[in-house]
Amino acid sequence: MTDQPLNAIERMATVKQERMNARLKQRYNRERRFKAYGIASISAGLAFLAVLLVTIFSAGIPAFQSTFIQLDVTYDPDALYIDDASDPEQLRFADFDNAVRQSLLARFPDVTGRNETRALMSLISTASGYTIRDRLTENPDLLGQSETLWLMADDDLDLVLNGTIDRTLPESERRVSDLELTWIDDWDASGELDRRFNTTFFTRGDSRDPETAGVWGAVVGSFYTLVVTLALSFPIGVAAAIYLEEFAPKNRLTEIIEVNINNLAAVPSIVFGLLGLAVFINFFGLPRSAPVVGGLVLTLMTLPTIIISARASIRAVPPSIRDAAMGLGASKMQVTLHHVLPLALPGMLTGTIIGMAQALGETAPLLMIGMVAFIVDIPQGFTDAATVLPVQVYIWSDSPERAFIAKTSAAIMVLLGFLALMNLLAVLLRRKFERRW
């Protein structure tokens, strides 16, 4: 009899226990699912990144190689129309393309007629005439003599060798004719073609010929632009942050300023470009397409980022440090400059470098101030016409020549390389200076 209620209690307990176990199991399942979602989203992100990198790298690798053709060039005074190679005027009007043509015709004596000659000439880069000119300008004694030179091949020949142009297609659907292919094969068989690392890509400015186009002009332009941006935005941003955090009274005015800074960080960057056009170019009369204007515009764009991150890192310095310094009789300025600023600096630097990386990748504001332009000469200073890396990517991606597809990806690789370097620098600086409490 007495067991009866006990049993009931026991039964109730087991039921409860079972229910609880079920709930517990549900909870664990829920946790597992939650983790799985997290892992899934991270792997999706990584997969997208992998696809992006694989596409860019596989498309860009061919751009790092260029083809050279071995040719016996004769500096024939009659073909060049030069009597005296030390006379710069004669050099200017000389026909160096003709010298290239003659040496190509000497290599393939069967070639006759205007169209075949043109087809043959189209296999060699238009820059080879300039190569010969530069050789002769440096060594005027070469006039009348011959030498063996490696001249750069046209981009179409490159595309045939790396398989971008499919030789199995019927001739009408191919950019390179059967005849041109036989010449290329003839060169290739006798070892007169050489594939080398493309140094031109890293030493020259833009060009309309893919084989002579390089990123160096854009790299230098980006450098000058970022120097201006850094030199202006870091001191201004840090000073503003220090004032707002340490000195400014908390009133309506500073609140409005704060709200405005936060809003500015979200303004589309093209707006800063319009502002730059109106203020720096039209009002102050600064030159168009110049890195100094680009730097000023990007300063406006990165300032909010820098101020916000600098303020956050100042706020992260424990008040006890300020109090201790105050207690030892330091003035407000001493406290800030000697104690707070050094401790906040790593965070400020990280914010600044991230702001700079943002500025490095920006094209929209530069469109308005004329930096989205075809610029061949390497800029020599802050006021020379220049373009920047992302703009170079954009311009090449819009060019009809097929070889520019590889150049575009290669330029993206260079840009990504610089971004990775800057982020690495941010990590290193933080490691070096960071202090924990």
Place this chain on the structure above:
Amino acid sequence: MNKKMIGALAFAAAATSFATVSAEGRSQISIVGSSTVFPFASVVAERFGQTTSFPTPTIESTGSGGGLSLFCQGVGESTADITNASRRIKQSEIDLCASNGVDEIVEVLIGYDGIAIANSAEGAELELSKGQLFLALAETVPNPNGSGLVTNPYDSWSDIDSSLPNVAIRVFGPPPSSGTRDAFVELVMEEGCQEFDAISSLADSDEDKMEEVCATMREDGSFVEAGENDSLIVSRLENDPNALGIFGYSFLDQNSDKVQSVAVDGVQATFDTIADGSYKVSRPLFFYIKKAHIGVIPGIEEYVAEFTSRRAVSPNGYLIDRGLIPLSNAEYARMTGNVENLRHVSL
């Protein structure tokens, strides 16, 4: 150490602002304008930089309209010297220029550019008339089962003409900001619409209505504005053998293994058909020189001489290799005459 770093940065800031102040006179020619002329102008600019002692001109690709408005901002070093255009200057733009002190503008016609209508090389070979293109792409078309005008009812090409393939109409083309779009509307749509009595009869009664019907492209997804980037259109065609694309002839020429031309009124877009005028969808390319800058900015005359030289624009010239369609001999003579006398443009 931190103090030093801050000092160095402050110094750099000061140095930059100094550099800002000492901005000197411009020695480079500044060129703006059409994205269609851009590939040709940049080839000339590069050669000009290589073969003369002048620095290479800078060229911005701003579109024809954008280029002319920059060009007409006034006279002085901060304004452009030359603007490229894939259409002729308008009277309103000449007036704008004049009101800003740009009184004398020299017009240079450099050649022609074909607008190709193409599909993937894997797709079927097509032949369309301008009227069929109009029916496929216009917002409003003549009612197929009656009279009057209706919103475009055609979903597939075979709805327009039973001899055309039974695939959905999908055409990638440039946005309204592009000169290619303006030219396509003018050369194909506005001519194609005249083939229909329901529209051409409007010419007498309601001309504004007719112009609107002829020039408005459909926006229900059959015509896709694919952006200014022509190579993007080519790669989209590659992935979609049933779609058509509208872009400059040079992109067709460079991608002949990926895309093929659609014959318009029986004529394929090839170099020869555009040059002899039998392919009708082609437009003139120009550039405009600010006369007041000649002699002020060094090298303008020499640049123009290079651009208009026979070795650049004659039928064997290096720009022709890039897809420019050359002028006839009479046009060439008239153009060089204009350049020599620096004649002010008159419409």
